[in-house]
Amino acid sequence: MSRVSVIGLGKLGAPLAAVLAARGFTVVGADVNPAYVEAIGAGRAPVVEPRLQEFLDAGKARLSATTEVERAVAETDATFIIVPTPSQADGGFALDYVLKTAEPIGRAIAAKTGYHLVVLTSTVMPGDTDSRFRPALERVSGKRCGVDFGLCYNPEFIALGNVIHDMLRPDFILIGESDRRAGDVLQAIYERVCEKAPAFARMNFVNAELAKISVNSFVTMRISFANQLARMCDRLPGADVDVITGAIGLDSRIGKKYLKGAVSFGGPCFPRDNVAFARLAARLGTEAPMAQATDRVNRDYLDHLGQRILACVPKAGRAALLGLAYKPDTGVTEESPSLALATTLLAAGVAVEAYDPLAMPESRAKLGETVAWASSMAACVAKADAVILLVPWAEFRQLTPALLKNGGAGVAVFDCWRQLAPAPFQAQGRYLCPGLGPD
């Protein structure tokens, strides 16, 4: 099977289309947004993502795009759906965009004589693939899932800023399958795409749906645990959160990842997947107190951090914020802790100047002219009384006292991710960070 369509060419869909084309598949992308279709058609990246342009260039001869979903499906043998599933007021994920794709996909399948594989990649609530999406496809196509066409639920575990790498070298591929044939066809696609042979976890739909949100719920639990530890270290003379997490991370039952003790988690997936996990428990008539505590610790920690940062800005002083995206290597600011902290400072009457290598347009659209927008790290910190490093972008490690007002004399540097060597800053002004004993 070498002809694949990708429905939804956004932050995840555009990289997937480019990677598939670069690895030799003939790919037809489809999106309702004509600007994204035009960009892919012209070989330009419709979203900001490292290495996306390189893969678009490599796959150019085999990649086309259209606004007609039905045509994209008709011209291919397998279809990935990566459209939004926004959070609802109750914490669950809306299926409206996914169900909308069932119409054109079902019509195209109805007109086909051969087998077609449909792959749902958007994150959905457990139960939705089998109870809502499969029946919609069968109704429109008039064909039977598992017989005339196959269906897989195959969510992604990528991190924005690292999407291409994570697609090429995933830890594992999670596949919920309508039947063995559907899973075999999808596994064969990944075996052609991945640089490193991944583990395949194949199961029914509902297990895959619950496994998907379980991963993010578990990972955020670790982040909140480490943040809670950092908060305790803030009050304990001689304590150092890095020393503690470094030690416990050596235990193979624990491991080192996502145990930093730095800033609350944010972004388009972590906060909402965790809320959805708790919501599912409630729907099932049970509880998920660990997921709820993870979420509460995350919010409380952000307030705590905000108070500590505020305390280091002198009255009527000026703060420089370095980093606005929810993580490095992306311009996405959805649920960004940095924007929440900027709002806390502004509400307290602090004059804020901010800089981020990629997230300036999104941040400016959200905060407007309440903030002064700097064109570089150096411009951002030059006049500040306090410099707050909020996101661990690599370029922020180049910060030196020489870039600061008066060579750093009297300037407070609050280094949330402990990226800098403290000594040069301590020699001139103050160096503060989470998790390293009382200030």
Ligand SMILES: NC(=O)c1ccc[n+]([C@@H]2O[C@H](COP(=O)([O-])OP(=O)(O)OC[C@H]3O[C@@H](n4cnc5c(N)ncnc54)[C@H](O)[C@@H]3O)[C@@H](O)[C@H]2O)c1
């Ligand atoms: N962004 C992430 O980090 C991430 C990680 C894991 C999972 N996911 C999941 O992947 C899904 C997509 O996320 P994203 O970040 O790529 O979203 P996105 O908003 O960046 O892109 C979605 C695209 O789908 C298009 N679209 C909407 N309705 C359509 C339709 N009927 N037909 C064709 N195109 C349509 C939109 O125009 C948009 O370009 C969501 O379910 C999300 O939860 C996202």
